Each structure stands twice: as C-alpha cells, then as structure tokens.
Amino acid sequence: MTLPLSPSGAGPLSVLALGAHPDDIEIAAGGTLLSLAERKPGLCVRYVLFTGTPERQQEARAAASAFMPGADLEVELYDLPDGRLPAVYGQVKELLEGIAASFRPDVILAPFPGDAHQDHRTVGELVPTAFRDQLCLAYEIPKWDGDMGRPNTYFPLTDKIARQKVELLGKCYPSQRDRDWWGEETFLALARLRGMECRAHYAEAFTCSKLVIS
Template structure:
C-alpha cells in the first residue's frame, strides 16, 4: 500500500480534552510533522486543566513541536464533565475553526470510552469540514482500542524520543500504574506490526478527499 505524505502541512489544529492526551496519542506525529514542515503553525486547544497541568502542556507542546509557531487556547473546564458543559466545549472548538483554516486537525476518536474524549471527537468533524481530521487513540483502563484505518510509522528514535518527552514533561502522571514505557511502546509496536513497521501511531478518520493534482 503506497503511503500518503504529510509533508506540506502548514497549519495544524490540535484538540485535546486533557493535558497529555495529544502527546500520548500523537506525540510521534507531532515530532515528525514539525521536522518535515518548517514554519508549521499550530493552534493547540485543551478543554480542561489546572494551572500546573496547563504549564506541563505548554512545555510539552514546545518540546514535541520544535520550531513551530504555537498559539494556545487552554480551557479550565472540569475533568470528566465535558458533556455537561457542551456549549462551552462547542464554542472552544468552533472558535478555533473560525480563527484557523488548518490543513490537518488532530482530535480524539468519537468511539473513545472516555466521555470528555467523545465530546471533542464528535464536535471536530462538524467544525472543521474542509480539513483532514485524524482521530487519535489513547490507551486506558476501559480497553476501548478500536480498529483504526490510518497509520503513521515511527522510526525507533522517534518512538523512544516520544516516550522520553512524556516522562520529562508530565511528571504529575508518573505515579499512575499505566504510565510506563511498556504501555506506550507496546501499543506503538502493535500498530507498527499492523502497518509493516516496527513502531507506529494509528488514527481513525471519517472522511478523506483524494485529488490527482
């Protein structure tokens, strides 16, 4: 299967429900996008996060997107309660869509078992109708990993750099029983096997437009 290229991406909107969602799910993609697209412009949007966690997210975004021009919209809605704040979440997503015409949007998957992730995953494709929306996956206790259809191979160095940066920039999560190299690299190894690579990240997409030009 011949791959499509993400070289030439000039603008990215990255949507996350919580600090660390984007980096856990798509840290390899962020690293490779920034390396392949000098001058990349990024709108980095989070719906929840206390000040300390927002500070982690800012530092992580800079590390995962070196050289990119990043603007932040960091919300402080209550964790685990986004469906109850639907209007506020919808306005945050649609505000990003009004301000940016991105080539690519990263958002959670609408089939995710976490209610906050589902809310953003449902809103993203309706707000960004003219952009490619890739819906990422996040490993968790619920065991909700699906059958993705889009893969991004990661060189070994990128996969290990991703894990290194996760540990460096999200120390608040270090005590969690699932926060370790085996979870992050294990999922990446599985997705890599599925696309004939050693490591990979995987995504869902509801709609993709092809062109011959």
C-alpha cells in the same frame, strides 16, 4: 497505499491539535508531531486543551514546546470541568466554532468520537460539526476501559522518534508518573503493535472517517 501529508496552500503545513486534557495529545500523537516538526520546516500548530488545573496546564505548555520544536506554535488552554465536558457541551461547541472561524488547518488531530472517556468523546463528536473541509485524524489513547479500536490510518515512527516521545512524556508530565498505566512499556507496546499493522517498527494510529483525494 501511502499518501503524502502536504499543505493545501503555498504556506507551511498547518495542524490543529485538540485535547480534552493535558497529555492527551502527546500520548496519542506525540510521535507524529515530533516527526512533522522534524520533516516540515515552518510547521504551524495550534494546540488547544479544554480542561486542566494550573499545574497540569504548566506541564502542557512545556510539553507543547518540547514536542514541536521550531514550530510556529499557538497554545490555548481552557479550564472547563475535568470529567464533565458532556455537561458543558454548548461551551465546548462554541469554543470549537470560534477556532474554526479563525483557523483553517490542513490537518486536525482530535480524540476518537467512540472513545470510552466522556471528555474525549465529547470533543471527538463535535469536531466534524465545526470543521467540515479539513482532514481529521482521530487519535487513540490507551486506558483501563479497554476501548482500543481498529484504526485505518497510520503514521510510522522511527525508533529514535518513538523513544524520544516516551522520554518527553516522562519529562514533561511528572504528575502522571505514579499512575499504574503510565510508562515506557505501555507507550512502546502500543506503538509496536500499530507499527506491525503498517509494516513499520513503530507507528501511531488514527481513524479517518472521510478522505478526499485531490
């Protein structure tokens, strides 16, 4: 079954994109954001990262603009300790609750609560406690831990968007190019696999634990 992604009110579609680290959002949902920016005039996006050095945050700012051209974009970057978010659980929760008090998005893109990385997992676990009335799509990030799951929600990508995503990842995050897992083969291979699962060529996949049909 295909369900359209539409704004809940009269205004443009609003999206909250949450990431533990710079590049999380773009690796996991960059194609989705590129597609929404192309299809949804007036797209409103609040882009939030919880960790990042000044250099990495500069990369993230450039990436946010590149992946969401023309969107009404608000960027919030925090410098909580990378790799230690469980130790500052209360601060992460407080930040999320502050965002929830000021923004009611149509859809939230956030890490999967079962992610093997402790930072991703902390954010993913806390999102449902702060946002109880929004559609939350939990994204996946390939990594050496081998924690890829069985997603149940798919966003098909055109070949153009899939390749644009890969190109922008390399352009916007030069600090990551030397990592052995980083590269076109990794990103396109996962997109091709998820595309096969939803009868598309390429796709990004998410897990949705609760969906209300209105």
